[in-house]
Amino acid sequence: MLEKALKGSKAYWLWVFALLGIIAVGFGFYLKQLDFGLGITGMSRDVTWGFYIAQFTFLVGVAASAVMLVIPYYLHNYKAFGRITILGEFLAISSVIMCILFIVVDLGQPMRLLNVLLYPSPNSMLFWDMIVLSGYLFLNLVIGWNVLDAERNSVPPAQWLKPLIYLSVPWAISIHTVTAYLYCGLPGRGFWLTAILAPRFLASAFAAGPAFLVLLCFIVRKVTxxxxxxxxxxxxxxxxxxxxxxxxxxxxxxxxxxxxxxxxxxxxxxxxxxxxxxxxxxxxxxxxxxxxxxxxxxxxxxxxxxxxxxxxxxxxxxxxxxxxxxxxxxxxxxxxxxxxxxxxxxxxxPTFPEVMITIGVYATGFLVLTILYKVFVGVKEEVAV
Amino acid sequence: MNDKQKIIIGLIIFFAVFTFPFWYNHGAASSAPEPLLTDKAKEAKHCVRDADFMRKEHMQLLDGWRDRTVRDAQRVYEIDGKEYMASLSSTCMECHSNKADFCDKCHEYTSVDPYCWDCHTYPKEKK
Amino acid sequence: MEKNRRSFLKFAGVSVLGLGSLSLLDGLASEDAIASSGQASADATYKKTANALTAKRWGMVIDTRKLNGRICRKIEKVCHQTHNVPHHEEKKHEIKWIWETHYKHVFPEKQDEFLVDRLKELPIPVLCNHCENPPCVQVCPTQATFQRADGIVLMDFHRCIGCRFCMAACPYGSRSFNFRDPRADNAIKNENKEFPTRMKGVVEKCNFCAERLAVGKQPACVEVSKGALVFGDLSDPNSGVRKLLKENYAIRRKQNLGTNPSVYYLV
Known part of the structure; x- marks a missing residue:
């Protein structure tokens, strides 16, 4: 199906190359950050997490919000959402990819990232965050791709997908819950030390994610x-x-x-x-x-x-x-x-380089999103014919 | 299959890029360097372990030293009745005070870039 | 054709996954491999240095009655000199292990409207509390920060990935991050060759002078404090610190959080 992303109008390619250009600029600033250290950001020993981790937190919410399409469609049999559930899942995929990138650009020693696997530490919420995020990425890739493939072949989705789809519902809740637990379990930070942080994260996610999806639907309708x-x-x-x-x-x-x-x-x-x-x-x-x-x-x-x-x-x-x-x-x-x-x-x-790196990560996410949506629309057009 | 030509061109490009390191370094290959021993090291005859072990496993040994020293406060390495401070900067570099000829040469040759010296000190070398 | 390509891709995908997880398993096993190469092979053993100072739980008592600005500055200087703590010009890159501040910052939860005059402007040193129940250790995703059997909370700079979770978790602001290369721009003056520097991208903090305890010395700050800082074994009722605590009323920072700090303040 991926070949659908290779055929597009001039505007499509212009958009893709514009994103690639932004990614290149962002990557250039990231190389500078690798060379100098995180000192090129606005963070300090007092504010040790900044824009990157905040974007990560926000985007975990956008990713989790796909569940707001999955629940009505699969659990309540709300047929109308069958048309766009995959859009939600594909948005989740690109969001999780951005989340992972934001974590990586925030690390002081990104080459040692795999230490998290080498010395697994179940005490650390970051360890669990890694597990739930990669699991969620995997679930959405498998589900979104296979459902779309079935649609393309005009057959119902395979039976083995059902349990995965049901699993993806609590899993979506878990990614934002664990992300909230990163903050709300810390003894000395009164602002985050609240049991309502995870529910609040989820509520804001279920507003921001679908709001973005509405805008994406407008764009899809306009350009395809x-x-x-x-x-x-x-x-x-x-x-x-x-x-x-x-x-x-x-x-x-x-x-x-x-x-x-x-x-x-x-x-x-x-x-x-x-x-x-x-x-x-x-x-x-x-x-x-x-x-x-x-x-x-x-x-x-x-x-x-x-x-x-x-x-x-x-x-x-x-x-x-x-x-x-x-x-x-x-x-x-x-x-x-x-x-x-x-x-x-x-x-x-945030400083200028920090914002540029952030934009670079967003561009990467949008590129993934563009390709996935292109495939989706391509399949829809093919089926319509 | 009407894209035969495109595929072949693509394959050629892929092959060229894939084998780039080989032909780029063609002719540049030199024989493996021998680490140079300082007079002090020669005199001692024996390192912490025998030369063969050190050659093959000095990184594991250093890893062990590092973990035990930092994490367990066990700074003394005892073998064959002899005791050594498990310290790169003092113990190793005391004899092998020629970092450039002893460490760097082989590391460069094998293209490994250990980050020991980002933090640990080594003796100033006499030219 | 379609079928073939598909099965090829499946096969390739499974192989790549398989190979990938193999190397992961390899990695998981390698920790044991390293440990065993130190132990099993031949008869190498590790032990503590003969003159090492040992304790069940190290702790410190800071007697604010004996403090003054000069002593505080000396303490900070000797600590940062001993441990090659860099001095960066820019404030947001700042690194500190022990530093002086005022009562209202040391004990922000104990704000008194009518605080005794002596404490109002008195410089008081703050440092890592080496908590018995350290939140930083709990949150570290790689066990790069850990608690030793003698209670000291340490950093393994080799393992730190620089996520700074520990800095968010520390309720005392005791940790610093190397936002840039500590060796850059001559930030370390008169480097102490006996102690390593750090590299950019790792977190650092007070280590209760673990490297000095190992060779039988008291922490550097204690040595220059003219008796204002006392260091010893909190689990030993006859130790100097315990005697001081028996005879004087002491407070600790943010006791209500349950971290159980090992640094006591006599006020």
Missing amino acids: KFDPGKEQIQTLAKVVVYGAIANIFFFACEVFVALYSQIPEHMDHLQYLFFGLHGHGILVPFMWTAMVLMVGGIILLVIPAARQNEAVLGVACVFTFIGIWIDKGLGMVSGGFVPNPLHEVNEYF
């Missing part, structure tokens, strides 16, 4: 002959709004606990993010933007008339996606590190 379907997009929009509301609700719970209890260790981080602490507040405008975008997205999405207007829906999805991206990809990680364990404020903001 395949139409993901109006009903499908509308159902996705409802998933987005449930996820987004749950996310805001969980966030409100966190804010209440921190502010009402007034325990400084929990409150200080929120204060830093939204109002600034001891005169430092580089993230304040970003956090408020995120809040406005997330709430704005919800308002647009809950009103049926607005939601059903696809132009408004597009805007709402962009709002939701960017809002959650700022919240998770910028605030969540560095917010937990500021103030530091000695209650000193040392701020973090």
